[in-house]
Amino acid sequence: MTGGVLIDWGGVLTTGLSDAVAQWIAADRIDGDHYRRVMRELVEHAYEGAARNAVHALERGEIDGATFERELAARLLTLDGVPPAAEGLLERMFAGFERVEPMYDMLRALREQGVRTCLLSNSWSNTYPRDGWDEVFDAVVISGEVGMRKPEPAIFLHALDQVGLPGERCVFIDDMEANVTAARGLGINGIHHRDPDTTIAELESLLSLTLRRA
Incomplete structure (x- = not known):
């Protein structure tokens, strides 16, 4: 055929995404366990047909990357207990x-x-x-x-x-x-x-x- x-x-x-994310977690000193909990919730909702989800909106281009970065950064924590820098977060995440x-x-x-x-x-x-x-x-x-x-x-x-x-x-x-x-x-x-x-x-x-x- x-x-x-x-x-x-x-x-x-x-x-793989997991390798790239692991590099970013180390470089930005992200709390990895907390990150995985946040992303599990976001991604599971995105694939379970939730009516409104930030991942849906980002992937369809309904919100821009900067908006999503601010939303995601506000939900994440570094090992110092504060949110990571929002600007450029996605670029850093995928850099690996x-x-x-x-x-x-x-x-x-x-x-x-x-x-x-x-x-x-x-x-x-x-x-x-x-x-x-x-x-x-x-x-x-x-x-x-x-x-x-x-x-x-x-x-x-x-x-x-x-x-x-x-x-x-x-x-x-x-x-x-x-x-x-x-x-x-x-x-x-x-x-x-x-x-x-x-x-x-x-x-x-x-x-x-x-x-x-x-």
Whole structure:
């Protein structure tokens, strides 16, 4: 099956979020246990369909990063018992993301073999390193730019429109299982990303293609 691949950015084309956050926690001297409690509540609500959630609003671009930073910083504590600096909080949080080259090599191999590719990412008002994206993506769908977010069906349908393919001819790759489940509910083949080798092997099997160079 050849067709299209829709793929997440953070934690899939980059190193994991937990590693980046751990670096930020150490650098900003954040109370890690308190941070995890706060984020667990925010993220769980964001994926349980809460009517109003700051994560929803941020990912859809309904509030800007500075507003979210102020809200989040007010709920966090450093080891000194005071909130961290709000300005630049998200940039510092994601600074530890590193590009995963085997995944980019995979995207190039896909396009060489006629598979259409689309970035499908929930943005936290972060800056994406877009250099070279024209070499690996046919389309780019970023939640804050389109006013939709995963796991909402509308953003998947929008991404399918961008590549001009039906769901059954596409594969969606994400490190969040809730997003993969939502894609499968729309007839899109899903891969829950854990590491590059496993994901690439699963994609080779689904597409009946060789994506790793000898």
